[in-house]
Amino acid sequence: MSRTVYVNDSFLPEENATVSIFDRGFLFADGVYEVTAVLDSKLVDFAGHVTRLERSLNELKMELPISSEELLNVHRELIKRNNLEEGAIYLQITRGAADRDFAFPKDTKQTIVLFTQAKPLSAPKSGIRIISAPDIRWGRRDIKTVQLLAPSLTKMIAKAEGKDDAWMVEDGFVTEGTSCNAYIVTKEGKIITRDLSTSILHGITRAAILKLAAEMDMEIEERAFTIKEAQQAAEAFVTAATAFVNPVIEIDGVELSGGAPGPVVTRLSQLYIEESRKAAM
Template structure:
């Protein structure tokens, strides 16, 4: 089945959905994006993703005339046209088409908005069942990681370096502390049953799933500390896990080859994953 792709107000077969070579997203990575998970044909946490999209737009002085209701309708139309039951909807907004220049184009330059669906097994994830192995890599990204830009080359490099080391993913480390994963937020559960994850700042992405999981953990009565932690703290933790729109809650079972706990997905992470799935289904749109 040929996918239907959204581009600037049109729904087109993917082979016909093209963007100009002069688009600033292509030339300058002058673009932001969001990814919404889809379960049973419905969107998960989409309002949080739309809110973060607006925040990224404001930080980069980008404009988009579409309302959140219009964005929701576009997402739902893509899901319907592609008969998507489980997977994701990817949205990307660029500053538009203009001759190459480091200076921003005039404010009235029309932006480019594209979106597409992708089938992906989220609930029955093989990685979530066995747990992820991570390898630490230096965090060499720019210092506005709170803006969800398409500048993803270094996270890709870090992920590939982790895979070359026999791991599934990377945890990025700066000044001795874990910032986040290559495409996820990082958590540990201490031996004293305190859930630790880094506080929000420009150093990391303000994860939508992260926020939901923290709220669910509070409902479970878990003590929570918002602070940075070291790789050694992670290695000595009772459990560790990562969160993102597509991984939801996925246990981390080793760091740099050092097993965490029993070396299997932990009960707290598994419980939070189950609660998150239940919460997501109940509030899906």
Template structure:
């Protein structure tokens, strides 16, 4: 079945969608994006994603071609038009397509931003088999640019990191800078020791995860202690449990780091409970 996508104000069959070769996302990675999960036909954490999108746009001095209300309606229309029950909505806004390639930002008065959205159908998204077995991660050097708090489309190195993990027989990679874990290739990283969750504090070094914020809030409500600080791979290897969070994996247990099994090598009970809480509460608040 051909998907309906959204491009610059129009809903189109995916094979009819076109973007200029001069678009700055194509030439300069000059664009930002968000991915919102859909469960039961409803959007999960949409307000958080919309606010982070605006923050990314503001940091890059880029304007949005739609209002927040219009953006919500576009998401809902795409979910309906594509019959999405469980899945994802991908959104990308770029600085647009000036008349020619230039390093200097084009005049915002004459160059209209490009906006593209499409859906991905993921039946049973919340019932991922990996959540029952946990995932294995390796550590790699963090070789990205310094503004990881802006959710840009500069995803080549995270893609390379996932391929490094695949070649090593693992599922994902945690990136390390100056001896400390920053985050996963497309997710935030955590470990649990006793009743304490440890994760890196927010800064320009990591993405300010929407799922991260919700999970840490639920963890505190469940009387777990949360410590936001730098930590090493070795410290995480000595933990009781570990996990990652993202909009598409929710809370995913980690059972092995650089070949070292955590606990008995199976998903930890606290991580599984946080996943359960997050999914339950997110479904209740979905729009």
């Protein structure tokens, strides 16, 4: 059975879904997206994703073409129609279809697409092995655009080396993973993660994890760190909407925490899932 998807005000089978070849998302990557996790058929951090969505659209001189209440209803309807218990809902909004021109078109109807992906999110994670790679992305990584070719290429470099992912490095410092925020935990138990700027995506899961860590009276330092510092850390991890808290157990061939998830990351992961289940809507 095919999935039911949402395209421009309509719910329809995925095989019947179409978007114009003149859509600027296709021609220029002129669009933004969000991915919201689903646990127990409920949405995790939905309000945070909508807030970031509106910010991304605003940075590209676009508006949200649907009210946040209507958007919530669409998400819930997709969960219902696809019997989604655990996984994610992908949302993409572009400037719409217009004849090809670098200048923004006027008065085009924006394209909005949503679809579900069933996947296990809450199962225990054994950890990922990563490499470092140059960060070749554009300078506005704080905008969650569909312009994802650079991180995709970087991911494939890691896969070619038999690893799971890569941490991207710019001017000697880690920015983030290909689709996640990056963290290290010092031997004293301090969490270090890159400070917010245009260099990284302002992760919704990142905000939730740092809030949890603060409530646990853990020390947090938001600053850039190097690969060498990460290799000397007690633990490391990444966060993302569909990765939750994922331990990093190897960086450029150097194992961390004995090649297994450490106690700090394990505890943060458990707490995040518990709190997400309570707050999901």
